[in-house]
Amino acid sequence: MPPSVVASxxxxxxxxxFAEMSALAAELGAINLGQGFPDSDGPREVLDxxxxxxxxxxxxxxxxxxxxxxxxxxxxHQQRFYGVSYNCDTExxxxxxxxxxxxxxxxGLLEPGDEVIVFEPMYDSYQACxxxxxxxxxxxxxxxxxxxxxxxxxxxxxxxxxxxLLINSPHNPTGMLLTREEQEHIVRIAxxxxxxxxxxxxxxxLVFDGQRHVSIAEIPQAxxxxxxxxxxxxTFHTTGWKVGWAVGPAHLIAAVRSAKQFLTYVNAAPFxxxxxxxxxxxDEYFTQLAKNLEDRRNxxxxxxxxxxxxxxxxxxxxxxxxxxxxxxxxxxxxxxxQRLAHEAGVVAIPNxxxxxxxxxxxxxxxxxxxxxxxxxxxxQAAQRLRNWAQ
Numbered sequence: 001m002p003p004s005v006v007a008s009x010x011x012x013x014x015x016x017x018f019a020e021m022s023a024l025a026a027e028l029g030a031i032n033l034g035q036g037f038p039d040s041d042g043p044r045e046v047l048d049x050x051x052x053x054x055x056x057x058x059x060x061x062x063x064x065x066x067x068x069x070x071x072x073x074x075x076x077h078q079q080r081f082y083g084v085s086y087n088c089d090t091e092x093x094x095x096x097x098x099x100x101x102x103x104x105x106x107x108g109l110l111e112p113g114d115e116v117i118v119f120e121p122m123y124d125s126y127q128a129c130x131x132x133x134x135x136x137x138x139x140x141x142x143x144x145x146x147x148x149x150x151x152x153x154x155x156x157x158x159x160x161x162x163x164x165l166l167i168n169s170p171h172n173p174t175g176m177l178l179t180r181e182e183q184e185h186i187v188r189i190a191x192x193x194x195x196x197x198x199x200x201x202x203x204x205x206l207v208f209d210g211q212r213h214v215s216i217a218e219i220p221q222a223x224x225x226x227x228x229x230x231x232x233x234x235t236f237h238t239t240g241w242k243v244g245w246a247v248g249p250a251h252l253i254a255a256v257r258s259a260k261q262f263l264t265y266v267n268a269a270p271f272x273x274x275x276x277x278x279x280x281x282x283d284e285y286f287t288q289l290a291k292n293l294e295d296r297r298n299x300x301x302x303x304x305x306x307x308x309x310x311x312x313x314x315x316x317x318x319x320x321x322x323x324x325x326x327x328x329x330x331x332x333x334x335x336x337x338q339r340l341a342h343e344a345g346v347v348a349i350p351n352x353x354x355x356x357x358x359x360x361x362x363x364x365x366x367x368x369x370x371x372x373x374x375x376x377x378x379x380q381a382a383q384r385l386r387n388w389a390q
Contacts, residue, residue, distance in 0.1 A: 009131045016124060017353040021337065025347040031381040033300075033369045034337075034347040036172075036318040040374055042237035043285065046278040050241075053270035062269040064261060066094025066245070073276035074245050081204075082215040084223065090250040093257050096267040097242040098202040098231040100260060103129045105198045105227050105246060106164070107263075108255035110135040114163040119149060121354030121363055123172050123200070138162070139356050144312050144321070144366075147176040151185050158189065164196045165189070170203035170213060173354055173368045174321055175314020177207060180214050187222045196252065197226040202244075205235045205286050207316040208294040217247075224249045227256060232275035234318070234372075235289065241271040293318070293371070296378060300371040303382040307389040318372040321351060323365055327389075331365035340367075344388035346381050 004011060018035045025032035041047060065071060071088040078084050086092055095101040102125060110116070112134030118126055120139035130137045138157050140149055165186060169178035178186075190197050199216040207213045217223050231244030246256050297313070300320055304311045309322040328336040333350035341347045351366035371378060 009134070010128065012357070013124070013128045013131075017349055018124075021341075021347050021349055024338075024341050028341055028345065030341045030345045030347045031373075031377060031384065032347045033371070033373065033378075033381055034349045036234075036370045036372060037239045038237040038372045039377060040237060043278065043281065045281075046236050046238070046274050049277045050271050050274035053273050058270045058273070060269060061266050062094075062272060064266060065089075065257065066092070066266075067269070067272040067276075070094055070243075070245075070272040070276040070279075073279040074247065077279040078215070078217075078228070078247055082218050084215065084217045086247045087250070091247055091253055093246045093253050093260065094267075094272060095231075095244045095246060095256075095260055096264040097233060098200060098229050098244040099125050100242075100263055100267075101227075101229040101231075101244045101246040101256065102126065102166075102198070102200060103132075103263060104256040104260040105229070105252075106130055106133050106135070106166075108257070108259035109196060109252070110163060113161060115159060115161045116164045116166050117154065117157050117162060118166040119168055119171060120356060120359055121173055121351055123168065124353055126166060127356065135163075136161075137356060139359060141359055141362060142171070142174060142176060143362070144174075144323070147171065147174040147312070149178070149182060151182065154186070155189055158193050158195075162193065162195060164198055166198045166200070167216065168200040169216075170201075170207060170316030172203065172317055173319050173349075173351060174312070175317045175319055177211060177213065177315040180219075183214060183216055183222075184219055187216070187219045190225055191221055195225070197222060199226055199228050201228055201230045202234055203317045204230055205289055206293055206318065207290055208297060209315065211315060213316070225252075227252050232278055235286075236275065236278040238271070238275070241268055241275070243268045243271050243275045296371040296373065296375065299375065299378050299382075300369060303378070303385055304369070306382075307385040318370045320369050320371060321366050322348075322369065324367055325365045328365075333364055333367050337367055340388075344384050346384050346388075 021034040110133035227248040233239035351363040355363040
């Protein structure tokens with residue numbers, strides 16, 4: 001066996017679990033409740049703008065910061081929903097999805113040895129991007145059933161090497177939604193220690209039960225030390241377009257762009273005007289989007305309960321986390337997901353991949369199901385799970 005040629009800082013991460021489990025779903029003809037992508041198209045008016053853009057010849061490199069029409073729409077969106085004003089020429093950057101915005105922020109701001117405070121479990125790209133920057137992840141464990149952050153632990157984790165507070169709300173994979181009080185506490189910590197906040201808010205419009213997402217930049221003291229990241233993929237069912245953005249003060253956005261220009265350079269020319277159209281959709285679109293997903297959440301939670309799972313009802317996002325120990329004697333989530341795919345024809349994601357090695361035991365017995373699917377698909381998965389659980 002030849003030695004690995006993968007750089008040592010990336011060897012711990014391997015192939016993403018999403019690619020692995022989606023390939024297994026295709027191989028087995030299983031229903032994929034693993035990877036978080038919708039199985040229906042977004043609004044017709046958004047899709048039509050993309051088609052018109054392609055047919056109209058908008059197929060070459062867009063400007064480095066992103067097209068003016070999209071940057072203006074992003075700035076209007078932030079003002080409309082959060083009351084925060086951004087200069088679309090210097091404080092808005094279009095990226096290849098939120099994942100590139102996160103990578104750009106971390107690669108553009110971190111020096112080797114810097115520390116990043118991050119909630120755990122966490123979206124799997126966080127650890128990899130921090131490692132690529134030569135920096136160190138410092139996880140703050142979120143524990144079921146409520147997954148609320150321990151703010152004393154958060155504050156105690158700050159050292160002289162801490163540079164970034166990487167927060168994610170609405171939170172993937174738990175569906176936790178930070179309260180205004182928790183966010184204000186985080187901002188006070190950032191002020192006290194002169195830290196940068198990178199806030200992943202990609203699920204901003206997928207919030208349930210009459211609650212409202214609060215952008216970190218709504219807190220006045222956070223505005224000039226925060227990079228807020230989101231994308232159009234989740235909101236407009238266009239995950240394959242990879243159109244995201246970062247907004248923040250000009251000096252921080254310049255740092256993100258310094259890395260972004262050497263990652264994808266630019267991206268998604270014909271899709272940028274289409275996402276701009278989406279961001280200007282009426283309020284009813286965003287309200288109905290959340291309501292439809294809330295219905296799917298309830299549908300999936302009912303199924304999990306009937307099938308014998310203990311689950312944790314999310315406040316937001318696409319995902320429900322379940323404890324499989326009553327169904328898998330050894331509590332091995334990876335083994336359970338393989339078994340579920342082969343025996344029930346339903347794919348989930350083992351949550352252990354969202355944890356650092358030192359805290360892997362906390363996620364070993366948990367799995368994540370996605371409910372961003374059509375009602376009939378969840379109903380089919382429900383029948384398979386019921387039959388399997390009998």
